[in-house]
Amino acid sequence: EGMLQLEPGKNYCISLKCPNEEDKNSCISNTYLYKVDTAKDFAPLRLFAHLINAPCFDQLRTKEQLGYIVWSFGDMTKGF
Numbered sequence: 001e002g003m004l005q006l007e008p009g010k011n012y013c014i015s016l017k018c019p020n021e022e023d024k025n026s027c028i029s030n031t032y033l034y035k036v037d038t039a040k041d042f043a044p045l046r047l048f049a050h051l052i053n054a055p056c057f058d059q060l061r062t063k064e065q066l067g068y069i070v071w072s073f074g075d076m077t078k079g080f
Contacts, residue, residue: 006033056072
């Protein structure tokens, strides 16, 4: 219960409306899922996230001033 199994090769978009209509803040989160079975498989993803972290921050936070909190990271989540 409370778990959604996503089909491989499909794109999904989830949009939620803020319950406070006067709140002008917003959030965007992009998530890319990859099958990773071992730490060795996870290492290139962590390296990629590390390499794009500073450019993401510079572009989105500094140049475009689109966000207060900007980051990129690799994460490992166990699923079924």
